[in-house]
Amino acid sequence: MSFQRKDYSNEQQKKSLSPSEAKVKIAAFCAYQERSQQEVRDKLYSYGLFSEEVEDLISLMITENFLNEERFAQSYVRGKFNLKKWGKIKIEQGLKQHRITVNCIKSGMREIEQDQYWETLLGLAQKKWETTHDTDLFKKKVKVHRYLLSRGFENDLVQAALEEIRSGK
Incomplete structure (x- = not known):
């Protein structure tokens, strides 16, 4: 059958x-x-x-x-930064994918406090530095640097954070 x-x-x-x-x-x-x-x-x-x-x-x-686009942008920025620990570059790209206007993006980005942003970047850098098991310091630095860039943090801030970690704060 x-x-x-x-x-x-x-x-x-x-x-x-x-x-x-x-x-x-x-x-x-x-x-x-x-x-x-x-x-x-x-x-x-x-x-x-x-x-x-x-x-x-x-x-x-x-x-x-x-x-409300402005309210959406603010909510999006808070969520991606506070929960997912994304950097400004990645957050801004996400807002552009949602076709949010430049003014609303600027308004949303004001949700991130500079001190908190720096502390988040340092925390992520420190954690990644400690969990990267590479004996070659140059390779380790490159891996951590690449990781932080992929999270959307700015290159100059990433370099400053790595310098601070390597100098022992």
Whole structure:
């Protein structure tokens, strides 16, 4: 006895939502956490809405204060710095991927205090220095340097942090 597989592909396709249905879903989507306009736009397009409907709903979400790019940028910066320990370069790149305006990026970056930024960089550098098991000091320094650059920290600050660690503070 052979079993045949039923083709569900047509039944499983997403059905398009009406603008009023999409409004309810997108309001919940925005209320759950801060979103960028681009995230909301992509989500609305996934609901099968047309360009004009999408832009109208985005305008409505902005006027009803569900959507605020500056608030999103500030939240994004705080989260990526405090939780993930990202540097400014990586955070800024992430905001640009969300198509955040330059002014909102600047506003978001003000969430990082310089003293806290330096302490975070030093802490990461120290931890990586201690866990990098390389007998050649030059190779060890290169590995730690590359690691900190990949975290999005600025080259000059990384060099200063490594100098401070190697000199014994």
